[in-house]
Amino acid sequence: MKNILFGIVIGCLIPIVAAVCFVRGGGMPVPTQGAPLPMERTLAKWALHAAMDKEVDRPSPVKPDEANFLAGARVYQAQCAVCHGRLGQPATAIATGMFPRPPQLLPPKKGVTDDSVGETYWKVKNGIRLTGMPGYGTTLSDPEMWQVSLLLLHADNLPGSVQELLRRPN
Numbered sequence: 001m002k003n004i005l006f007g008i009v010i011g012c013l014i015p016i017v018a019a020v021c022f023v024r025g026g027g028m029p030v031p032t033q034g035a036p037l038p039m040e041r042t043l044a045k046w047a048l049h050a051a052m053d054k055e056v057d058r059p060s061p062v063k064p065d066e067a068n069f070l071a072g073a074r075v076y077q078a079q080c081a082v083c084h085g086r087l088g089q090p091a092t093a094i095a096t097g098m099f100p101r102p103p104q105l106l107p108p109k110k111g112v113t114d115d116s117v118g119e120t121y122w123k124v125k126n127g128i129r130l131t132g133m134p135g136y137g138t139t140l141s142d143p144e145m146w147q148v149s150l151l152l153l154h155a156d157n158l159p160g161s162v163q164e165l166l167r168r169p170n
């Protein structure tokens with residue numbers, strides 16, 4: 001019995017000691033340039049889906065019309081473009097220096113125009129911890145968060161007036 005207990009304690013301690021040695025020995029990458037750790041992307045994806053999957057089917061209370069796209073584009077230009085890019089412009093220095101890199105959402109990124117509007121709304125409202133993606137739940141109004149989420153959902157099919165606004169350098 002004693003031997004089994006001893007084995008369990010040692011078995012638990014070895015991975016903890018190994019993890020501490022790995023981090024203290026400089027194994028954990030700190031600079032923003034460089035590849036992710038093995039499994040880092042998969043684990044982050046699992047955690048994100050576990051957190052948001054119950055809420056992503058919410059329909060938008062805001063209509064996908066030109067006035068709402070224009071309002072969403074104003075939010076985008078003021079709050080998002082510094083990281084996610086402006087239409088027809090290269091990635092900013094801020095975006096290029098981040099880890100993980102914020103995806104350039106204009107021109108539309110496949111995978112976001114495919115996401116449900118509720119999923120994008122969830123990310124805008126809550127943010128994604130330890131990535132740099134801010135949560136806007138206390139700083140944007142609820143309609144503003146839906147408007148910018150609808151804008152991204154329809155980013156591959158926006159009226160000319162909205163595209164023109166998104167092309168402005170600031």
Ligand code: HEC
Nearest residue numbers: 079080083100101102103120123124128131132133134148
């Ligand atoms: C300071 C930089 C920054 C700002 C400002 C920012 N984001 Fe992000 N955003 C990120 C990063 C970094 C990620 C990638 C997170 C990851 O890899 O999981 C991200 C991810 C996302 C995603 C998920 C993309 C995908 O591929 O599934 C959406 C949608 C998004 N942001 C929308 C927005 C909107 C809308 C705004 C403005 C209201 C905004 N973001 C503002 C940094 C930013």
